[in-house]
Amino acid sequence: MPTPKYKRVVLKLSGEALAGDQGFGISAHTIQDIAMQVREIVEYGVQVAVVVGGGNIWRGISGSSQGMDRTTADYMGMLATVLNALALQDALEKIDVDTRVQTSVEMRQVAEPYIRRRAIRHLEKGRVVIFAGGTGNPYFSTDTTAALRAAEVEAEVILMAKNGVDGVYSADPSKDPTAVKYDELEFLDVLSRGLAVMDSTATSLCMDNDIPLLVFAIGDSGNILRAVMGEPIGTIVRRQTRA
Numbered sequence: 001m002p003t004p005k006y007k008r009v010v011l012k013l014s015g016e017a018l019a020g021d022q023g024f025g026i027s028a029h030t031i032q033d034i035a036m037q038v039r040e041i042v043e044y045g046v047q048v049a050v051v052v053g054g055g056n057i058w059r060g061i062s063g064s065s066q067g068m069d070r071t072t073a074d075y076m077g078m079l080a081t082v083l084n085a086l087a088l089q090d091a092l093e094k095i096d097v098d099t100r101v102q103t104s105v106e107m108r109q110v111a112e113p114y115i116r117r118r119a120i121r122h123l124e125k126g127r128v129v130i131f132a133g134g135t136g137n138p139y140f141s142t143d144t145t146a147a148l149r150a151a152e153v154e155a156e157v158i159l160m161a162k163n164g165v166d167g168v169y170s171a172d173p174s175k176d177p178t179a180v181k182y183d184e185l186e187f188l189d190v191l192s193r194g195l196a197v198m199d200s201t202a203t204s205l206c207m208d209n210d211i212p213l214l215v216f217a218i219g220d221s222g223n224i225l226r227a228v229m230g231e232p233i234g235t236i237v238r239r240q241t242r243a
Helices: 015-022 028-042 060-065 070-093 116-124 142-152 187-193 200-208 223-229
Strands: 008-013 047-052 099-103 128-132 157-162 184-186 213-217 235-238
Touching: 008 015, 008 028, 008 142, 015 028, 015 070, 028 047, 028 070, 028 223, 047 070, 047 116, 047 142, 060 070, 070 099, 070 128, 099 116, 116 128, 116 142, 142 157, 142 200, 157 223, 184 187, 187 200, 187 235, 213 223
Parallel strands: 008 047, 008 157, 047 128, 099 128, 157 213, 184 235
Antiparallel strands: 213 235
16 A cells, blocks of 8 residues: 555645535535545545635625625634535545534534644544634634644645646636646745735745645545645645755
8 A cells, every 4th residue: 555645634625616516505526526535545544634615605705895894704704614514524424434523613513613632633533624614713714724723733734625726827827828837836936926826824824834735626536645645736835945
């Protein structure tokens, strides 16, 4: 059996990734495929934490742009991530993957509150831990949640699974046919060039804590395993390596 390159990972799933081709809501086929991919790496002994977004249901910044109070809109977005987390938990447990959902906003009837030491213990026991509710604070994205949780649980890498794009490009490849895909980048490059990888707060947090980021396409079955095995897919973003 090949040995995975990473033993503990944070998998960042956008809400759009869970929507699949339908563009909104939760695609049963897509979420089942993601669950199968997660089970595949769990069977290799990889400890997996997942951070889910909520953009397939509600985006706080969109509500804010329409006149809603930003804090209220962001809390609604946090609740959307909980819906996605419960759907993913259901899909995982249907294929016999032991899973726990932890939320930053307490709702004990449906999930555990986020407790760092408990999360790490779940990971050590081979359970998949799904972090929902963002950071529990408005004005912070789920990208920042992924960076924060990765630092807290001492993950070796953040696997950023994208919907419809297979890495980081110099421009939006769907709009600019001359856009160039990068195989490797430094966090400072991402910040200075304004590349749409994750927001600047999350990028800085990853850079400061030396947590590499691997950006790849979720649409191709088996890509999560390829990423964990260290195969050259997508774009790897690291801390500064030049002298």
